[in-house]
Amino acid sequence: MNATKTFSLTLIFLPISQLLASTKDLDFFDRTLRFFSFNDYSVQVVVLGVIFMGIGCGLMGGLVVTRRLSLFSDTLSHAVLPGIVIGFILGGFKSSFVVIIGAMVAGFLGVTLISSITKYTKIRLDSALGLVLSGFYAMGVCFLTRIQKLEFGNQSGIDRYIFGQIAGISSTDLYTIVISGVLILAIIILFYKELLVTGFDSNFAHSIGLPVEFIQYIFWMLLAFTVITSLQIVGVILVSALLIIPAATASIITQNMKTLLLWSSLFAVVSGIIGAYLSFLGNSLPTGPIIVLCSCCIFIIILFLHWKNGLLLKWYRLRGKEKKIAVENTLKAVYQELEVQRFSKDLILISDLAKRRRVSVPEVCQEIIPLIEQELAFVKESSNPKLRGENKIALSPKGWSEACRIIRNHRLWELYLTNEVQYQADHVHDDAEKIEHILGDELVRKLEKILSNPTKDPHGKLIPSQQDIKRGYMHIQ
Amino acid sequence: MKHKSPLPLEIHDLTISYEDKPVLYGIDLKISDGVLVGIIGPNGAGKSTLIQAIMGMVKPLGGWVKIFGQKEKKAYLRVGYIPQKESVDWSFPVSVLDVVLMGRYGHAGWLRRISKKDRSIAYECLEKVNMHSFADRQIGKLSGGQQQRVFLARALAQESDLYLMDEPFAGVDAVTENATIELLRELKNKGKTLIVVHHDLSNAKEYFDEIILLNMRLIAHGPVKEVYTKELLQKTYGGRLTVFTEIADQSTKR
Structure with missing residues (x-):
C-alpha cells in the first residue's frame, strides 16, 4: 500500500520538479537515474542521511506530539540559532563539530531558562516558550547579520544551517546523524514502557518509583540532540516542522503509540527521500523547505483521503446520510x-x-x-x-414499508419521551424528527418492549404495526 | 512487648506548603491493616495533597511518612495509586489494556519486557471491573465511569497491600460506584488497606470503616461511629480558622 503511495507521490512531483529544476530533459533523466541507482557516493551520503534523520525525527516527533510539546520543540529549534553562529565564528567558519557544540550549549541554556521561568515566576509555560523562542532567535539574527558583513561572510556557508543544504554534508556529519537516529531508536525500544507511562500519567509513573523528572530531562536532551543533528539537512527554522508534521499525520491514522511511532518515522523518511531527490535535481534548491513541503503534502493527502478518517470520506458519508434523511422525510x-x-x-x-x-x-x-x-x-x-x-x-410496497417504519420510529420515540422520560407532549416532536432517522432495529425492539407494543402515539395517532410494515399498502384496505 | 509487624501507614507531624502557602499542618496518622478509610473535607482542605505526600510526590516542609515501616521510596511496590481522573491526558494514544498493563510496570522493572503472566494478570483485572470487552479501545473513547473502572483495574494489577485513591467516585455513574465499593470491600477482606479521598458526605457513613476528617490539619480520625458526628463535621466544614491560616501563612513566608 505504501509503495503505491510513494509511487503516486513521485508522479505528482515529477512535473513540479521539472519546473523547479529548470534543466533540460536529458539532464533531468540523467540525474534521476543517478539518484535512484544509488551508486554515487554523494547520493549515498544524502539518502542515508535523510533516512536516519527521518527515523530520529519521526520517533521523537511522535513522542513530542502525543505529549503536547510541539511548541516546545519549536522553541528549542529557534533557541539554538545564536549558538550556531557563535560556534561558527569560534570554529573558524569550518568545523561543524564546534557548531554542534555551540548549538547544544544554546539549546541547553534555552531549556534551563524555560524550566526556571515556569518554576520561579508566575509566567505560564506557553508564554515562557514564546519568550525564549523570540529572544534567542532575535539574538541569533543579530549575530548573523554581523557575520554577513564580514568579508567572507557570504561564502561562509552559514546559510546551510538556516535553510538546510543536504549536498553539503560530510561523512562526519553523516555519522552524527546515523548515531543520533540509532540512539533514539534504541532508547525508545529499551525504555518504551517508561516513556509511555510518563507521557500518559506522570503522577502514576511517580507512584511506581520512576524518576519522572530525570526521564523528562533525558527526553529534552534527546530532543535537543535530534534538532541539532537534523539542522544541516532541514535548517534551524524548519526542524520543528519535521518533528511535528509526520507525527501529526500519523495521529490521523492510528491511536496506538507503537503504530503511531512507526508511521510517523515512515512519513518522515519518505518526505526526506523525496525532498532530497528534488533538491538533488534542482542542484541548489534549499533542502529543508522542500522536505517540509513534501511532509505537508503527505499530511494533506492523508487528511483528506485516508480510508477511515479522511475528511473527504467523512464528507461523502455525511452527504449520503443527508440524502437518506431527505428521502425519508418525503x-x-x-x-x-x-x-x-x-x-x-x-x-x-x-x-x-x-x-x-x-x-x-x-x-x-x-x-x-x-x-x-x-x-x-x-x-x-x-x-x-x-x-x-x-x-x-x-x-410502491417497498416505499410503503419504508414509510411505515419511519413513522413507527417517530411515534414510538415520541411515546417513549412522554411516557418514560416525562417530556411534555408538545415538546417531543422536534426531537423525534431527528431520532427517527437514526433508530436502529435493535433500539426499536427495546422501545417496543419498554412500551409493551403500543398502538397509539401521544397525539392519539395510530402507530403503524409490524404487520402493516410487512403487508404492503395495497392490502390494507 | 510482643513484636508487631509495622503499620501500613504512619505519618508524623507532616507539614506541606505550596509556594509559601501551607496546605497541611502537623498531620499525625496511624492506619492499621485491613481497613477501608475515607478522607473527607471541604475543597482545598489538602486531601489530594495528603495522598501525594504519602506517595512522596510533594516534598514535606517537615515531618515524615512511613509505609510498612519503610520510607515511601522503598515501599512503592507495596503501594497502589489511583490519581484524579483530571490529571491525565485522555487523548493519549494508549488502549485500555495498555493502561492496565502499566500496573505491572513496577513489578517488571527497568529494561524488562512485559511478560505473558503480566498480560494475563492485567486481563483478569479488566474482567473484575467488567471492562474486558473494551481491552483494545482507545482510552479516550470511554465514558467517565468506564475510565475510572480502568484506573481501578490498573490499581488491582499492581497487587499492592496499601491503596491510595484520589476521588475514585468523582463523576461516576451509580453502577460503577456500586461495583467499585464492592471491589474495595473485597480487597479489604483480603487484608489490604485502602485510603480513599471522598467528596460525598451523604454516603461516606455506609462506605467506610474509618474516617479521616481533614481541613488543612487533622480534625479527627477514627471509626465512623465516633467521628461521623455533627460537631466534628461542623468543625471540618464550618469555615476556615482564619487566625490559624493567617499565622501559618506568615510563618512559612519568612
Whole structure:
C-alpha cells in the first residue's frame, strides 16, 4: 500500500520538479537515474542521511506530539540559532563539530531558562516558550547579520544551517546523524514502557518509583540532540516542522503509540527521500523547505483521503446520510397525506404533498425524484402535462414499508419521551424528527418492549404495526 | 512487648506548603491493616495533597511518612495509586489494556519486557471491573465511569497491600460506584488497606470503616461511629480558622 503511495507521490512531483529544476530533459533523466541507482557516493551520503534523520525525527516527533510539546520543540529549534553562529565564528567558519557544540550549549541554556521561568515566576509555560523562542532567535539574527558583513561572510556557508543544504554534508556529519537516529531508536525500544507511562500519567509513573523528572530531562536532551543533528539537512527554522508534521499525520491514522511511532518515522523518511531527490535535481534548491513541503503534502493527502478518517470520506458519508434523511422525510409526508385521507385512496396529489412539505410544486417534484429512482414510489401523470401539481403519486410496497417504519420510529420515540422520560407532549416532536432517522432495529425492539407494543402515539395517532410494515399498502384496505 | 509487624501507614507531624502557602499542618496518622478509610473535607482542605505526600510526590516542609515501616521510596511496590481522573491526558494514544498493563510496570522493572503472566494478570483485572470487552479501545473513547473502572483495574494489577485513591467516585455513574465499593470491600477482606479521598458526605457513613476528617490539619480520625458526628463535621466544614491560616501563612513566608 505504501509503495503505491510513494509511487503516486513521485508522479505528482515529477512535473513540479521539472519546473523547479529548470534543466533540460536529458539532464533531468540523467540525474534521476543517478539518484535512484544509488551508486554515487554523494547520493549515498544524502539518502542515508535523510533516512536516519527521518527515523530520529519521526520517533521523537511522535513522542513530542502525543505529549503536547510541539511548541516546545519549536522553541528549542529557534533557541539554538545564536549558538550556531557563535560556534561558527569560534570554529573558524569550518568545523561543524564546534557548531554542534555551540548549538547544544544554546539549546541547553534555552531549556534551563524555560524550566526556571515556569518554576520561579508566575509566567505560564506557553508564554515562557514564546519568550525564549523570540529572544534567542532575535539574538541569533543579530549575530548573523554581523557575520554577513564580514568579508567572507557570504561564502561562509552559514546559510546551510538556516535553510538546510543536504549536498553539503560530510561523512562526519553523516555519522552524527546515523548515531543520533540509532540512539533514539534504541532508547525508545529499551525504555518504551517508561516513556509511555510518563507521557500518559506522570503522577502514576511517580507512584511506581520512576524518576519522572530525570526521564523528562533525558527526553529534552534527546530532543535537543535530534534538532541539532537534523539542522544541516532541514535548517534551524524548519526542524520543528519535521518533528511535528509526520507525527501529526500519523495521529490521523492510528491511536496506538507503537503504530503511531512507526508511521510517523515512515512519513518522515519518505518526505526526506523525496525532498532530497528534488533538491538533488534542482542542484541548489534549499533542502529543508522542500522536505517540509513534501511532509505537508503527505499530511494533506492523508487528511483528506485516508480510508477511515479522511475528511473527504467523512464528507461523502455525511452527504449520503443527508440524502437518506431527505428521502425519508418525503416518504413520511406521503404517508401522513394518506393518513389524512384515512387510507381511502392510494394516490395523492402532488400539490397536496407540496403543501404538507411546505414547499412549492417544482421543489416537491425535485424531492420525489430519488424516491422514483429507488422505486419507493411512482407517479401517475394527469391529462394536462403542464399542471404538474395535478399529477398523483403512490407508494410502491417497498416505499410503503419504508414509510411505515419511519413513522413507527417517530411515534414510538415520541411515546417513549412522554411516557418514560416525562417530556411534555408538545415538546417531543422536534426531537423525534431527528431520532427517527437514526433508530436502529435493535433500539426499536427495546422501545417496543419498554412500551409493551403500543398502538397509539401521544397525539392519539395510530402507530403503524409490524404487520402493516410487512403487508404492503395495497392490502390494507 | 510482643513484636508487631509495622503499620501500613504512619505519618508524623507532616507539614506541606505550596509556594509559601501551607496546605497541611502537623498531620499525625496511624492506619492499621485491613481497613477501608475515607478522607473527607471541604475543597482545598489538602486531601489530594495528603495522598501525594504519602506517595512522596510533594516534598514535606517537615515531618515524615512511613509505609510498612519503610520510607515511601522503598515501599512503592507495596503501594497502589489511583490519581484524579483530571490529571491525565485522555487523548493519549494508549488502549485500555495498555493502561492496565502499566500496573505491572513496577513489578517488571527497568529494561524488562512485559511478560505473558503480566498480560494475563492485567486481563483478569479488566474482567473484575467488567471492562474486558473494551481491552483494545482507545482510552479516550470511554465514558467517565468506564475510565475510572480502568484506573481501578490498573490499581488491582499492581497487587499492592496499601491503596491510595484520589476521588475514585468523582463523576461516576451509580453502577460503577456500586461495583467499585464492592471491589474495595473485597480487597479489604483480603487484608489490604485502602485510603480513599471522598467528596460525598451523604454516603461516606455506609462506605467506610474509618474516617479521616481533614481541613488543612487533622480534625479527627477514627471509626465512623465516633467521628461521623455533627460537631466534628461542623468543625471540618464550618469555615476556615482564619487566625490559624493567617499565622501559618506568615510563618512559612519568612
